[in-house]
Amino acid sequence: MGSLVSKQIQRRIDILREEKALFDLNESCGDEFPGCDYLPSDRKNWMAGLNPKRVPINKIVWPGTHDSATNEIGIPCVSRPFVQCQSWSIYDQLVRGTRVLDIRVQEDHRVCHGILLSYSVDLVIDDIRRFLSETEYEVIILEVRTEFGHKDPKDFDKYLVDQLGEYLVHQDEDVFQKTIAELLPRRVILVWKPRNSAHPEAGGPLWSEGYLRDDWVDTDLPLTKFESNMKYLSEQKLISLRNYFYRVEDTLTPQADSLVMCVRPVTDQIRGFGRLFISQCFLRGFANRFQIFSTDFVDEDFIDACIGLTYARIKGKASKC
Template sequence: MGAQITKEKEVGEEETELQQLEKTDGTSFPGSNYQCANRKEWMSTLPLDKIKVRDLVWPGTHDSATNEIGIPFISRPFARCQKLSIYNQLVLGARVLDIRIQQDKLICHGPLTSYPVADVLTDVKQFLSETTSEFVILEIRTEFSWNDPPNFDQWLVEQLGDYLIPQDISTFDKTFQQLLPQTRLFCVWKPNTASNAPPAGSQLWNSDYLLDNWIDTDLPFTKFNSNLNYLAQQAPNDTRNYFYRVENTATPQISGPVLCVFPVTQRIRPFARLFITETFKRGIADRLQIFVEDFVQADFIDACVGLNVARYAPSQLLLDSQSEATKQEASSSSSSSSS
């Protein structure tokens, strides 16, 4: 009991530190006021003929396919990290998916299992079929000590077919327009057995091309600072040949007083905009590439998309700002007339 009380106090102190940092530094960065009009097709609004694959900021989700994991009200609160289906996450604007599986091709989170991974692929293919210029990074990994599904790489290629962008280091220097119209899916396969990893030139990408530095903690300021410090150690996006992911998440610990995912990750989740702000303050915004969260929300998507718009379509920010001002003026005039 004493250890849990100490942990609760420590968590409270770290939350206060984040709140104070936000009060001091704010949450303003290029594009921070942007509100996406069409999150389902936000990439299509960018000049894809000018943006290289390596340069985009990709919003994504952590433990993406856990929306139906476990038993409701019993084990689900301890393992679920997303409420939306894969399709609805993509429609909301997420473009990077983190999928965990086991040997029977079932979604899993630790020992808990859920629906078949085939359902994930169906959602991804549906989304891609409904859009023309949206790209997705689909990471699939064998979770913890589970065995790899037999011949899984071959099965993935058969399922995803012509959407796949083949493993080729030169792709990072291509514009998105050069990959259109068909190849719009990076599929990263991370098996537990090294011999099952995709070889060079495969239709699938191996673990060398999607890296992160995840630390297992429920302390929000500790995780926040760790994310910044590890990001600072990366080369700028325009010089490295791999995707780098930052996870704006906190993880329940046995030593803590709270074991459910949502209240624990909520300790850091509201500070995504602060994190982006801090990357600019520290001069490492050019390293931010993949940014993900639990229980993805529209505001998180808008923050990432806004940064892309500010960098590559600044005139769009001006037009949206003028449109918003016009709406507010019209609303104000209507209110005055009513009075």
């Protein structure tokens, strides 16, 4: 028992030390980058505001959310704090500017995170369709996967196509070089990641998992996650040369040997350093690899940072990016 307590105390010391290191880095280097002071006049229509004819898909910095549909998961004040990663609904996330969604499902079509359940995926689709009906030029990357340890919903690929078919951008590597305007009226890039079912085929309405990649680092240590994200990003091809999306997850994960097991206080130890990460991408020469940036408990400042860098790229203000 004494050994466990000692390890937990040491881990807390390590976390605070790493968090201080990020504060010090921010203090010494700052968190400014091209477009950092740009504020969209309308987050709901921020892609439209950048002129869809001049916005290539591969130059967008996509603000995303991790475990996007967990705002009502579990039991409030009982199990929810241990698995909830977002406080806004899917519709509210989209209206506020989020453009990449991470949806986990199980066999009965319910959204889940591990063993805990949320609402039916039908509500997610309804929110997406509502948002698309209210906008003209906003493009969404929708990732749907069967959660680890669960079975694929039966004929789920057909369900997704039936629900969103009119909006789906078909799997085609040429998409990365096109502008938003060239995709219209199709505005959803839907990546379906089943566990046992057949994977989407080239040319079809759904995209296979190889087109949305990331390197998940399972840790609650903020500097460790920050530097690991930077390392993996540095190993990617330039955005102009690759035919897949690459995601950086600005998140932390509660660990079994930690004193703190609730998601919010753990992930908050890195959430405030999103702008620092983008700034460091420029200082270290990796900004031309940066593409999708996802977080827990997304807020407008995080979204604005991604939109601002997109603006700088489109206006030619982000050299080598």
